Structure formats: structure tokens, C-alpha cells
Amino acid sequence: MPQNSSPIALSATLVLGGARSGKSRFAESRARDSGLERVYLATATAGDPEMAARIAHHRERRGDGWRTVEEPLALVAALARAAGPGRVVLVDCLTLWLSNLMHAGRDVDVETGVLAAWLRENPHPVVLVSNEVGLGLVPETPLGRAFRDAQGRLNQAVAEVLPDVAFVAAGLPLWLKRGSKANPS
Numbered sequence: 001m002p003q004n005s006s007p008i009a010l011s012a013t014l015v016l017g018g019a020r021s022g023k024s025r026f027a028e029s030r031a032r033d034s035g036l037e038r039v040y041l042a043t044a045t046a047g048d049p050e051m052a053a054r055i056a057h058h059r060e061r062r063g064d065g066w067r068t069v070e071e072p073l074a075l076v077a078a079l080a081r082a083a084g085p086g087r088v089v090l091v092d093c094l095t096l097w098l099s100n101l102m103h104a105g106r107d108v109d110v111e112t113g114v115l116a117a118w119l120r121e122n123p124h125p126v127v128l129v130s131n132e133v134g135l136g137l138v139p140e141t142p143l144g145r146a147f148r149d150a151q152g153r154l155n156q157a158v159a160e161v162l163p164d165v166a167f168v169a170a171g172l173p174l175w176l177k178r179g180s181k182a183n184p185s
Contacts, residue, residue, distance in 0.1 A: 007033065007034055007035025007036070008030070008033045008034055008035075009034075010030060010031070010033075010034040010036070010088055010125040010127070011125065011162075011163045011164045011179065012119060012122065012125060012126050012127075012128075012162045012163060012164065013027075013030060013126075013127045013128070013162060013163075013164040013165070013166065014128050014130060014155070014158050014159050014162050014164070014165045014166070015027040015030075015127060015128065015129050015130070015165075015166050015168060015173075016130055016131070016132045016155060016159075016165065016166070016167045016168070016176075017131070017132060017167060017168035017169060018131065018132055018133075018135065018169065019131065021168045021169050021170065021171070022168050022169075022170065022171030022172070023129050023131075023168040024058065024092055024093070024129055025061070025171065026166065026168050026171070026173055027090055027092065027127045027128075027129045028061075028062050028090065030127055031088045031090045031127050032065070034088050034125060036086055036087055036088040036125065037067075037086055037087040037088070038065055038066045038067070038087070038088055038090065039066070039067050039068075039069060039082045039083075039087060039088070039089045039090070040062065040066045040067070040068045040069070040090050040092065041069045041071060041075070041078055041079065041082055041089055041090065041091045041092070042055070042058075042068060042069070042070045042071070042092060043070075043071065043072050043075065043091065043092070043093060043094070043096040043097040043100060044070075044072070044092075044093075044096045045070075045072050045100070058092070069081075069082055072096070072097070072100040073097075073100055073101065073104060073106070075091065075097050075111075075115060076114050076115055076118045079091070079118060079122070079126065080118065083122060083124040083126060084124055085124065087124065087125075088124075088125040088126065088127065089124070089125070089126045089127070090126075090127045090128075090129070091126065091127070091128040091129065092129040093128075093129040093130055093131065094128055094129065094130035094131075094154060094155075094158065095130055095131040095133070095151060098147070098150055098151055098154055099147070102143075102146075102147060102150070108150045108154070109150075109153070112150075112153060112154045112157050113157070115154075115157070115158065116157040116158060116160070116161050119158060119161045119162060120161040128158060128162075130151070130154070130155050130158070131151065132155065132167065133147075133148050133151045133152070134148060134151070134152050159176070159177065162177075162179070163177070163178075163179025164177060164178055164179055165177040
């Protein structure tokens, strides 16, 4: 938490942005500034040396004070276990979770609906990070277009049920939605 400041009231928040936009750093700062116990729910898997280095960089950057839970597929079950009074859960990121689901042959529309339903009922603070992939070129392959479309539907479903949505570009947040009161946790 910044020196000489009190904790921020934190509502459930979706943080959107492009690759290397600063969305994870912004989400981490929101969780840190809440003054709550912090849980980092990671959806990435270290399938190659480059991804392992990215994961290590994320861990180093966020520093101490986080309990890390790694869950590439069963996101809602992991959220249900991690969320609670006095605690904030940061999910980084929904884009990798979606990719994991597609590679596992799971029904992404069903999984999206389950996540949105859980978020709608959850009384505890969560911060979810997701890529906005619909601003670029149309993907060349059917799989790429299916992923882009599923990511757009996932982002819309989550944004609809959460009170706060921020878009981050160049490390700067633009609040797209500032909703209801902060969660009581």
C-alpha cells in the first residue's frame, strides 16, 4: 500500500488491455492497495522456456505478500476456494484460461456462463485480467477467429456482471464502468 494512504475500497473488477499494456501491473496495484490478504490465481502453464521466464518475471515483479494458486482449467473451483472475507483474488489471466479450455476441448461458452454466474453471486473482491484481442487484424485461421470471438464473448459476459471495468493502455487505466459499492470484504 502506498505510504500515508488508507486502503482503497475494492469492488470486483475486470481489467482489459492489449499485450504489454500494463494491465497486470495495474491489477496487482489495485489488489495491493486494497490492504487485503492477496491471492494470485495464475492460469498460465510453463510449457516452454520462454513462458517459464515470463512466469518468473511476473512473480519477481509482484514481490512478496502474495499466495499463488496455479490453475489452468478449473478456474471457478479455484476461485471458490480462494475467495473469502478479508481477501482479494487476482486472476491473471482469462485469456490464457480460455486458450487452455480450447486446447483441452472444453465447451468455452458453457465455461464462460459458469464463470459469469459465479462472479454474479460472489460477495468477495476479485480482480480479473483479460486481453482485448478484437482491436487488431482479423486472424488468418479458423482457430484464430474462433479464439478471438470466444475471447470477445468471455470479456462481455464478465464485464456485464462486474461493477467495475477498466481498459489499460500504455500503463494508464480508462474506467469503462464504475458501478456499485465495494464488496464488504
